[in-house]
Amino acid sequence: MEEFQVDGGKMTAYLAAPERGEGPGVLVLHTWWGLTDFFKSFCDRLAGEGFVVLAPDLYHGATAATIEQAKRLRSKLDRALARKEITAAADALRSHPYVRGDRFATVGFSLGAYWALWLVESRPSDIAAVVLFYGKRAGDYSGTQARFLGHFAERDEFESLPAVRKVEKQMQTAGKQVTFHIYPDTGHWFFEADRSEAYHPTAAQLAWERTVAFLHDHLGS
Numbered sequence: 001m002e003e004f005q006v007d008g009g010k011m012t013a014y015l016a017a018p019e020r021g022e023g024p025g026v027l028v029l030h031t032w033w034g035l036t037d038f039f040k041s042f043c044d045r046l047a048g049e050g051f052v053v054l055a056p057d058l059y060h061g062a063t064a065a066t067i068e069q070a071k072r073l074r075s076k077l078d079r080a081l082a083r084k085e086i087t088a089a090a091d092a093l094r095s096h097p098y099v100r101g102d103r104f105a106t107v108g109f110s111l112g113a114y115w116a117l118w119l120v121e122s123r124p125s126d127i128a129a130v131v132l133f134y135g136k137r138a139g140d141y142s143g144t145q146a147r148f149l150g151h152f153a154e155r156d157e158f159e160s161l162p163a164v165r166k167v168e169k170q171m172q173t174a175g176k177q178v179t180f181h182i183y184p185d186t187g188h189w190f191f192e193a194d195r196s197e198a199y200h201p202t203a204a205q206l207a208w209e210r211t212v213a214f215l216h217d218h219l220g221s
Helices: 037-048 067-075 079-095 111-122 161-173 201-219
Strands: 002-006 009-016 025-029 052-056 104-109 127-133 147-153 178-183
Touching: 002 079, 009 037, 009 079, 025 037, 025 079, 025 111, 025 201, 037 052, 037 201, 052 079, 079 104, 079 111, 104 111, 104 201, 111 127, 127 201, 147 161, 147 201, 161 178, 178 201
Parallel strands: 025 052, 025 104, 104 127, 127 147, 147 178
Antiparallel strands: 002 009, 009 052
16 A cells, blocks of 8 residues: 555555556546455556556545445545545556556546546546446546546446446547447446456456456557
């Protein structure tokens, strides 16, 4: 865990780096569960693929095991502070001595996908690639040159397919390169191995392979 000063307080983030040390940067933004061991292991997997990965802890150490706990944590999230912390994490990643290149990627899961899209809208010149897992946000993406990859569930009580397609259309209309995949027979959290009620190993493996290939394509190896 790395520690940063933000707005007079402290923020922590999980850092994972490849064995060789240097690599392109990836910012990972967690779901409403918090920065759980699953998301730390996801960062480790990306580091194993050659990326330097930073995942800010937006809940300051708190995590949720149930939906009710997650709803409470999300309701307590200070959005103004979250914006400052995500921006600080992005700056820390860009300036990290291990990170190669001026632009980085961001990967967001559900709640984190919303914040990933907020970041690419607010920092359009810094981000080369955006990966979304079952989360979206309507916005103006005309100012960014980022490429977009989305992984969405066929049956999702939180993200309807018409709403997902609407955001996809907005990005396409803005002239962006965007690919949204819909995974059959899946629900929200299908990628997360620690969510036994939703995890779909076949879809998760395919989403992982697509994510790694996409990041390599747009950040380099």
